Amino acid sequence: MNVPKKSLLLCFLFLVLTNTLQAQDKYQATWESLSKYKTPDWFRDAKFGIFIHWGVYSVPAFGSEWYPRQMYLSGSPEYKHHIETYGPQSKFGYKDFIPMFKAEKFDPQAWVALFKKSGAKYVVPVAEHHDGFAMYKTSLSKWNAFEMGPKRDVIGELAAEIKKQGLIFGLSSHRIEHWWFFNGGRKFDSDVLDPKYDNYYGPAHNEDETMSPEYMNDWMMRDIELVNNYQPQLVWFDWWIEQPALTPYRKSFAAFYYNKGLDWNKGVVINYKNISYPDGAAVLDLERGKLGSIRPQPWQTDDAIGNQSWGYTTTNTFKDARYVVTNLIDIVSKNGNLLLNIGPKADGTITDQETQVLLGTGKWLDVNGDAIYGTRPWKIYGEGPTKSASGSFADQKVPFNWHDIRFTTKEDILYATALGLPEGPVSIKALALKAGSDKVETVKMLGSDQKLVWKQKDDELVIQPSKNYPSEYAVSYVITFNK
Secondary structure, eight states: OOOOHHHHHHHHHHHHHHHHHHHHHSOOSSHHHHTTOOOOHHHHHHOEEEEEOOSGGGTTOOSOTTHHHHTTSTTSHHHHHHHHHHOOTTTSOGGGGGGGOOOTTOOHHHHHHHHHHTTOSEEEEEEEOTTOOBSSOOSSOSOBTTTSTTOSOHHHHHHHHHHHTTOEEEEEEOGGGHHHHTGGGGSSSSGGGOGGGHHHHOOOOOTTSOOOHHHHHHHHHHHHHHHHHHOOSEEEEOGGGGOGGGHHHHHHHHHHHHHHHHHHTOOOEEEEOTTSSOBTTBEEEEETOBOSSOOSSOEEEEEESBSSOSSOOTTOOBOOHHHHHHHHHHHHHTTEEEEEEEOOOTTSOOOHHHHHHHHHHHHHHHHHGGGTTTOBOOSSOEEOSSOOOOBTTOOOOSOOOTTOEEEEEETTEEEEEESSOOSSOEEEGGGOGGGTOOOEEEEEETTOOOOOOEEEOSSOEEEOOOSOOSSSSOEEEEEEEOO
């Protein structure tokens, strides 16, 4: 059958146009293209996730997860401790902890079950920390948990279990800081100088040296491998990716990853710090801190239950569940999420202290989750006498109390959460009639059928205290208005 040339031409033009439109739907490695990114609803609705710092550094369990760097910095407590405990770094280096990292009690099913009980909706284990030991099966380095130490694909096992139990799987990469992480070991007699271990400790350059193209390519290839092999819906990066030399690689990875999300038909998230990405092109993360007001774009706090270390140490101290719950409420009221870290022991067990905090947080969320999950900020984040910490590395040193109120909304409902158990009448100035508030129709308490006594006046909404409260730490009131 002869097909008219005009028909062939039309078919050809149709295919070209279709491919062009499909290409236009894809992200390009430009800030203009990446600025079209929208944070997926799953992340905005989830509000609470679990971070996991677990690696070889949990074996010495001293100082912090930066032990592998500090043990090579002459004069540091870790340096002295290492020599006293294990001998000189030329005889026993960081690599020699790897066979001791056995993870013999690691139970991903039990871990994820605990995370679910905590109320978390997503889980982000560290795939590779600054120490360069990959916690997954990789074709790019023999220094990984599948071939050494535990002899298990830790990330792979966690990914499978997290997805199986209905949570969102993410992962983090801290690889970029490896460029300089072991450079202290080049200044004295240590195993970092042994050429046999260059492919682990290297390159160990100075921090002010510009990364080589080979190193930056390796960084991106490792990230691509993680995405292809484990399909995370969140990739978290530490601060050093903001180096100017890495800019084209940051853009290329974002375009690649966002396009993967389109292929998977799943919303994906990149977490970054400082100025690594422009506002809106990815999701800002603040380490051990938070914002003092509502941010129009979604953001995240990463914080640890442990006060001194993200990884397990024998001397770490811990926040309590009240701190976690009240700060989660504060963060969510400002359009943020909380990514809360735990540091398991080398054998794969989670500390009792962290377990109790997770269970306490989950118990509160079981009652009050409607005021957290799926909510959006109100016109103001809250009111009250206690000043909120603001910025990175800014713990909430002055605890919140029941006079501090935080607001969230969902459809036509306003949630007003007191950051403590009220001991007297709760006053909400933002709902005063003279402040322009709509007329309140009902006030209820999440988790309780108690009939509340309340009154909206010109200068405040007053809710009388209850004889008992359905949860510890904080109380969420459900407020509706006359339409």
